[in-house]
Amino acid sequence: MYDVVVVGTRCAGAATAMLLAGMGHDVVAVDKAPLPSDTLSTHGIARGGVVQLSRWGLLDRVLASRAPAVTYVMFDLQGQAKVRRIKPRAGVDVLVAPRRRLLDSLLADAAVESGAELRTGLTATGVLRSDDGRVTGVVGLSANGDRVELPARIVVGADGRRSRMAGYFGARTLEEFTSPCAVFYTYVTGLGSDTYEFHIAPDTFAGVFPTHDGAACVWLIRPTPLLDPVRTAGSGRIAAFVDELERLVPDLGRRVRAGRITERVRGTADLPNYLRQSHGPGWALVGDAGYHRDPITGHGITDAFRDAELLATAIDRSLHEPSVELAAMTSYQETRNAMAREIFDVTRALTAFPPPDRFVELQLQLSEALEREADQLASFPALSTQPASSAA
Numbered sequence: 001m002y003d004v005v006v007v008g009t010r011c012a013g014a015a016t017a018m019l020l021a022g023m024g025h026d027v028v029a030v031d032k033a034p035l036p037s038d039t040l041s042t043h044g045i046a047r048g049g050v051v052q053l054s055r056w057g058l059l060d061r062v063l064a065s066r067a068p069a070v071t072y073v074m075f076d077l078q079g080q081a082k083v084r085r086i087k088p089r090a091g092v093d094v095l096v097a098p099r100r101r102l103l104d105s106l107l108a109d110a111a112v113e114s115g116a117e118l119r120t121g122l123t124a125t126g127v128l129r130s131d132d133g134r135v136t137g138v139v140g141l142s143a144n145g146d147r148v149e150l151p152a153r154i155v156v157g158a159d160g161r162r163s164r165m166a167g168y169f170g171a172r173t174l175e176e177f178t179s180p181c182a183v184f185y186t187y188v189t190g191l192g193s194d195t196y197e198f199h200i201a202p203d204t205f206a207g208v209f210p211t212h213d214g215a216a217c218v219w220l221i222r223p224t225p226l227l228d229p230v231r232t233a234g235s236g237r238i239a240a241f242v243d244e245l246e247r248l249v250p251d252l253g254r255r256v257r258a259g260r261i262t263e264r265v266r267g268t269a270d271l272p273n274y275l276r277q278s279h280g281p282g283w284a285l286v287g288d289a290g291y292h293r294d295p296i297t298g299h300g301i302t303d304a305f306r307d308a309e310l311l312a313t314a315i316d317r318s319l320h321e322p323s324v325e326l327a328a329m330t331s332y333q334e335t336r337n338a339m340a341r342e343i344f345d346v347t348r349a350l351t352a353f354p355p356p357d358r359f360v361e362l363q364l365q366l367s368e369a370l371e372r373e374a375d376q377l378a379s380f381p382a383l384s385t386q387p388a389s390s391a392a
């Protein structure tokens, strides 16, 4: 019998497992995917996410992995660019955009160092329940097809936006909408940037996140039908991506054409946005499994880190004092909803692609909300342990 089984071991699951194991609980984290591995995601982390990495003793490790320390942010409205240096605030003065295969593995390693057991190649296929309906564990299949049972006092679904755990738990959807836009991205060397770049033009949002190996993640978001030339280009997708970028954001497009594209163009469209009920007897959801908003606000990793800590704190209280479980878990969900509210609403407004002037106003509102969120995260109570740094 484990204290906690966590299903999914990326930003949300590995962080939750790391924090709970660091608090002294007996935790197993399982994932059907091997690690290290990539996942569909650009990876510019907002200040709040960097605050969390720093508080958990992991920012130095991310920088040691040679993720560039980003010190400038550029906003370009139809060729009029403003660059500003990132000011020290909430204890951090850089941003980072580490590749997910590195970030997720680093988090999983930190979870193991904190005492969690990590089992990859294990797919959760259902849950165990007691006679009164409480979730009491996970049923899964190992890579060689063996049925596995993992009994636990609490089961956490951190299995992403296609969460099956949400279905097994019977979690209700509290609020939802579908994004009417699409995102495509690739990696380019030779841009020579230490800057997060955001380029705004009519029905167009594009950007650059400097990452490992001298490469930058270059992305383009537009209303879905307007990205059909890229989406339907088949084997010509790279050429179509560069053509569209050059047509819509000429300066960035020219720099990308002069650089070297190192990976295929990946993307997705019409993503779901939702807030889900995220706890019930014996279970909880964290990360995209419980709350998802379109990546137009580049905030999913920060959401995952925030909610991992809120949830780990609630589970810690529940395991020590089962009579407070309902109150602790209710507080987790309410705090998450309150902290997510403004960015969820701004996300919805941005995905509708209002005219550029309004789009810029929304970006300013977002920037202010992100800075306030970073302050709030920096003022979270110190954790009872500092898992990664104490284990290092």
Ligand SMILES: Cc1cc2nc3c(=O)[nH]c(=O)nc-3n(C[C@H](O)[C@H](O)[C@H](O)COP(=O)(O)OP(=O)(O)OC[C@H]3O[C@@H](n4cnc5c(N)ncnc54)[C@H](O)[C@@H]3O)c2cc1C
Residues within 6 Å of the ligand: 007, 008, 009, 010, 011, 012, 013, 030, 031, 032, 033, 039, 040, 041, 042, 043, 044, 045, 046, 122, 123, 124, 125, 158, 159, 160, 161, 164, 183, 267, 268, 286, 287, 288, 289, 295, 298, 299, 300, 301, 302, 304
């Ligand atoms: C195109 C795109 C661009 C994005 N860009 C950004 C960005 O720039 N900045 C940012 O902060 N966020 C961004 N995001 C959002 C970010 O990627 C997510 O919010 C983040 O990955 C959520 O982490 P998670 O741990 O909740 O879920 P995930 O990263 O989806 O991890 C879920 C894990 O669960 C595992 N799993 C699933 N089902 C099972 C099962 N049955 N059994 C065992 N394991 C299972 C999966 O294998 C996976 O490893 C972007 C997302 C997309 C799609």
